[in-house]
Amino acid sequence: MTQPPHPGPPMPPDGPWSGTDHLHDGQPWAPPEPDAGKRRLRRGLVVAGVTTGVxxxxxxxxxxxxxxxxxxxxxxxxxxxxxxxxxxxxxxxxxxxxxxxxxxxxxxxxxxxxxxxxxxxxxxxxxxxxxxxxxxxxxxxxxxxxxxxxxxxxxxxxxxxxxxxxxxxxxxxxxxxxxxxxxxxxxxxxxxxxxxxxxxxxxxxxxxxxxxxxxxxxxxxxxxxxxxxxxxxxxxxxxxxxxxxxxxxxQALSPVGADLGADLGGEALTGRMVLGLHAEDDALEVEGLARGTAPTGSTAGTEPTRLVLDLPEDTVAALSVSGLGDAIETAWASAGGAGLPPELTEQAAALGVELPGDLGAVLGSDLALAVLGDLAAPQFGVRAVTDDPQRATEVLGQVLGSPELGLPVVTVPSEDGYVLATDQGLADALADDGGLGGTEAFQAAVADPDDAGAIGFVDLGTVIDQVVAEGGESAADAERFAALGAVGFSATTTDDGGRFVLRITTR
Structure with missing residues (x-):
């Protein structure tokens, strides 16, 4: 099975690139003519090869x-x-x-x-x-x-x-x-x-x-x-x-009676997905595109989400999604409530909550979750836009204030929605229009926030600084990543499918 030696491609003068090497001129190294010669090994290296490659x-x-x-x-x-x-x-x-x-x-x-x-x-x-x-x-x-x-x-x-x-x-x-x-x-x-x-x-x-x-x-x-x-x-x-x-x-599952389309909720997969990792001087960016997969029916995130932009400037972490209320009600109607544990249905009925309508009122047309404060004592809050603020706050009070949960939260209805927070001070801050969307960290980490239907953001710099300030073994590990600034993602619906961008920035 021995084949004549096959010459490898010419190497650049200084060998493979390292972080300190000079830049080559961008021209490809000329490869030799293809060689169809095969090498066969004892069966088993595939496990090693595939595993190592992955x-x-x-x-x-x-x-x-x-x-x-x-x-x-x-x-x-x-x-x-x-x-x-x-x-x-x-x-x-x-x-x-x-x-x-x-x-x-x-x-x-x-x-x-x-x-x-x-x-x-x-x-x-x-x-x-x-x-x-x-x-x-x-x-x-x-x-x-x-x-x-x-x-x-x-x-x-x-x-x-x-x-x-x-x-x-x-x-x-x-x-x-x-x-x-x-x-x-x-x-x-x-x-x-x-x-x-x-x-x-x-x-x-x-x-x-x-x-x-x-x-x-x-x-x-x-x-x-x-x-x-x-x-x-x-x-x-x-x-x-x-x-x-x-x-x-x-085709592989059909002999055993499995229906992949049905298992995916009746929706057939279409189109393609491509992801690219791109380096910048001060950030890494992952861009994902869904191609030929235009959504059908009511889905979350198809309209721009606005609430996250108006959260307080000192928000440490945030998640904002539009259209959750309509999406959950549409999905419920399509599935007929199938798959929901009976215990959950019974508990909802006992609390006077009607599904899926009340859940749709709580989630609304735009919803933002926020985390503020120190890691030792974080504060949590929600700001939502909904067609029925009064019913949404009633449901939240019934569920969160139930004997099973008994969470000490403040819920305040507004003209177009409601605010929920761990204390009154945070509730007041969430009710006002803050400036998170205008901060340098947010703008550097979140791509296309004006068009995105879903946005996430974490102020990594603030988190790392807090860990370092606390001292101990965790502080030493955190200092190695002190240059990190923030991480943000945005998802936008397009005519052809969708676009997702994840950015990790430095400071």
Missing amino acids: LVLGGTGYAVASYVSGGGAQPEEVLPADTLAFVKLDLDPAAGQKMAVSSLLDRFPDLVDGGDDDLRSTLVEPLLQDNPWGLTYDDDVEPWLGNRMAVAAVPDPDAASGVAGVVVLAVTDEDAMTDRLEAVPDADFAFTVRDDFVVIGQTQAVVDRVAATETPLAEDEDYTGDLEALDGDQVAVAWADLAGLQGVLG
């Missing part, structure tokens, strides 16, 4: 952000066009993203080993710690691991689930890779090499099919269009064909 791609956030997309061949040029889902990382960043990542890492000197400039080892070494095969990064991975990797789900007609997982890793030294992987004890997987990528899977048939594809995912119009729809260059990408996944899984 772990590598699922590493800590800062380490994942250390490597961003650059030029050259990508895993989607090896994966087939009928790939159902995949996640990829690129360890050779383009110039702009490289500088942004380096700027971010400079803010967290305690998180990166100052004596090791190779961020790749910072990512991989913790994942190999205490592994059952005795693998080490320096001896078993670094000699052959290239700069690009992906984990993917591809159709497999021979599998009971109809889906198989594969790992695609760039290889710089095929002989070194083979030597290391063949030495793994009790390994059980198959692999093959194509275009300086190794494809690892549970069966030879799966990896052979992937390697033999003539139409790669990189040429699929849906995939390329989804990738182009993301804003700017990406650190990492995750993509899924939702309709394809449901079709394959539905």
